[in-house]
Amino acid sequence: MSYQAPLKDMRFVLNELADLAGINQLPGCEDATADTVEAVLEENARFCGEVIAPLNHPADKEPSFWQGGEVTTSKGFKEAFRAFTEAGWQGVQHPAEFGGQGLPKLVATPCVEMLHGSNLSFALVALLTDGAIEALLTAGTDEQKTRFIEPLISGKWTGTMNLTEPQAGSDLAAVRTRAVPQGDGTFKLFGTKIFITYGEHDMAENIIHLVLARTPDAPPGVKGISLFIVPKFLVNDDGSLGARNDVHCVSIEHKLGIKASPTAVLQFGDHGGAIGTLVGEENRGLEYMFIMMNAARFGVGMQGIGLAERAYQQAAAFAKERIQSRDLAGSNGPVAIINHPDVRRMLMSMRAQTEAARALAYVGAGISDIANHHPDEATRKANLAVYEYLVPVIKGWSTEMSENVARDGVQVHGGMGFIEETGAAQHYRDAKILTIYEGTTAIQANDLVGRKTVRDGGAVAKSILAQVRATGESLANSGNDHLQAIRRQLAAGSDALEQVVEFMVANAKSDIKAVYAGSVPYLKLAGIVLGGWQMARAALIAQNKLDAGEGDADFYRAKIVTARFFADHILSQAQGLRHSIVEGSAGVLGLPVDQF
């Protein structure tokens, strides 16, 4: 159950697909030199593999627990978090002025993958803290930034996002938590928040809760929500800790997976009011939270990829060790099960989907860096639009695929996979949260359809498709059978995606429910076509390297076969998805509610 960061593939994707050298040329990204990045990758891989990954399975067996309002986290988490933050890993992508390393998102992304691949439950505290830092950087006053960000980066404190309430689930318009101004610039908050990841724990001396709440005169719905900082312990002007604030953890959830990460129910204001300060302007809280959520959604996509990689590694190791039954083509005795075709098929499916999702996400991270750092405004704007199209796909598709990969991971183990001590089942349980939190796949798909496709008449989607088709044309020149097979599936997939985009744009006004009935299939279609595009680019580059006699020939040959698998087994689902979207709404919507 060890975890080895897939550094070879990470380097390939960073350098060959996501243009790390180009990103390094952008203003503000000068520190991301090849040498620095290599040192970061190597050291992060070592740290995650040696320190964080070994805690994963034991912590699942002995999860965090609640007693008397306090949460004790799993054995080793506290020490590991200190080591993690002391080594500077919380600050990879955050500004140097607050103690971060100020590296581009593209460089932070493999670090995030490694951390999540090592230990999803542990990594969540870092993911949530990243989110809090992002929100404060976006909307905090200078004083708030000075007071809170440095301790969040250094690991003295951690951060949370407090959105969900018992009656409100995914529907933030229904938020009821009240924030009453005290006349001194502070507010008193009253309400209940649920599903608060690391809402209470013992890994840092303070917890900075970022909380959505309504001021007394706020308009109803999403336009009346403000964002507040509510620390567990109040913070004095000199940065030292003051009184215990009136926010208390009344219980934690008993969950299917990610058991080591405490999921808290937080009660604000049961003893007079939890003191908070406003972040940014009143009633603009949701806007700020969305900035934080976009970062978090990308991060959850990376969780899917990290988890998938780990499940793959575990299944591949088992399949190479486990001896059972003869080879179909004949053997003297039983052979390792990796020689049985269906085990091989499952391993290839796990590997191909993980590599495709990784490539798409890293390319997305690079596009985000261009959107943030490029000197030309039009270039920034165009790249931002592409990045925003990709975020729901990276979140939604990478997590959906991680469920399938974790499932295949159990299946490769056979009966042993169903026994908890093997560890494969933990991935299957852990993966299930990823398609739910930070917005379910349906919510990602709504975003993709509404804000990212219909709003601009499909312009961004088609601009991306033009790039996909350009890759297809490059493939046409190759004499390699694998590349030709990939080209055919990529062309068919692009056609399918284009037809679906046109269907969405054409029907969004006249038949909105029919359009949204296909939202999740559309998200999946976009994922496999864009993931397939990256695998096609990868195969093309690999073939060029082989032709030129450069680099690691085994790696390049494996990349081509993996891309071929993706084309024939994953991308080949595109026609079926297109049909379900364009023709499928009658079946989805035809039954009256009382017939369910």
Place this chain on the structure above:
Amino acid sequence: MSYQAPLKDMRFVLNELADLAGINQLPGCEDATADTVEAVLEENARFCGEVIAPLNHPADKEPSFWQGGEVTTSKGFKEAFRAFTEAGWQGVQHPAEFGGQGLPKLVATPCVEMLHGSNLSFALVALLTDGAIEALLTAGTDEQKTRFIEPLISGKWTGTMNLTEPQAGSDLAAVRTRAVPQGDGTFKLFGTKIFITYGEHDMAENIIHLVLARTPDAPPGVKGISLFIVPKFLVNDDGSLGARNDVHCVSIEHKLGIKASPTAVLQFGDHGGAIGTLVGEENRGLEYMFIMMNAARFGVGMQGIGLAERAYQQAAAFAKERIQSRDLAGSNGPVAIINHPDVRRMLMSMRAQTEAARALAYVGAGISDIANHHPDEATRKANLAVYEYLVPVIKGWSTEMSENVARDGVQVHGGMGFIEETGAAQHYRDAKILTIYEGTTAIQANDLVGRKTVRDGGAVAKSILAQVRATGESLANSGNDHLQAIRRQLAAGSDALEQVVEFMVANAKSDIKAVYAGSVPYLKLAGIVLGGWQMARAALIAQNKLDAGEGDADFYRAKIVTARFFADHILSQAQGLRHSIVEGSAGVLGLPVDQF
């Protein structure tokens, strides 16, 4: 979390699709009159819903546990098993001469579905006992039948199947347990068996283990395996219990799901030898075990269907109650989430797949009855061949779909689905065993490819396909849009399946690994085409009933919409699967083992 047996759909499938009236005409099936069957269904539904289903979730929270070699099962299981057997439910399909009801498999099948839908963990003791009864009926001596079957039917004792050993997961050729003849007609057994479901428990006074083992001069491999009866307590000539036998439960597994069913490690012969008696002839054990396994495989398929039905009911109930977010088409306030298109899509997917798998399995049960009871030998033989083709599909596809359905069930619940107390997560965990035990999906698929398709040159597959096409032709006459859409997908699916069968037959000798690389996709393709066929038949009958103004119009309209959904969202995957099978082996097999 209640369970209501889907009696309406069960009656429709029994009467309209599986020809219960025709089965009732067969010799030996005379008791299965419409009145009797209705009474059985009603009473079984009541019993399962009121007595068995309420134990399901509490037992997951407080599973069976092992102490000092004994297993205490979950609260209520002992009493429920007594009530179950006293009411005669263990004996529905077993011969009247041993205390059974002697009803056809077609009538027993909905009872099996209800039991599994109510409580998978509980139902396993009945499923395994059924298996033991089948094996004894097939190969036992008259004395063995007399001694063992009646107490197994009455619930005084239960049965187990002892196949797996630590070194020999799915590979029975590797069985090492030894059976040494004692010269008095008995044998002493020595060895370790793992994954023995209900291998130890407190729900009956004795446990009849059926054990695969090797006699001293047995040939190696699968041709040297014999089947033995090894009771937990020896049985005296008068049927009373004798000495405790030397078979002991040394531990039970800590599992992902079906936690209430004890999965035992059994040690045979650590204290001098476990006394057993041979069943049938020496070295023919595997043959007898396969008879038992075929029955058990069908039963596991029914587990998938029962579980899927329950997950669907729970998700639909939640979706109707949970109020969140406005309707996309406009509403004054938040609405029940069943109105959101993607929730509706998931519910329809759960429902459509469950109904299709149910229809296929019940039709299969009817075919099995014809194969067993029809007076004409050629008819028996032809139906047996069709049934044997269907068994791996019913087992493999119904269980694979149950994983997807249980997964969607969690997803419909959103964050609440990830919390164990909601109960949706239990189905997700429980479902994962179904594609593994009684032969993984890959093993079912190997059976489908090798023994059921290639061996007869695809003859049986094509005979079934001819029936599918006949249904397609009947659909062509309908003016209903839904039926035309179904017809198109059924035709495309049939073409895909036919091409795949031809590919399998043509390439099995020349490129066996390429053929088996597509084995599981072939099984899934067969499942969706044959399931889609049954849904098409159902839609056609429903339309005829509507045209004639007969019966429950709401039910028939819902059936047509559900069949339409199946066609456009499930059957539409056929082309992609065909491609993956026919073109996909290069991707599956292209990577050398050291590249994983």
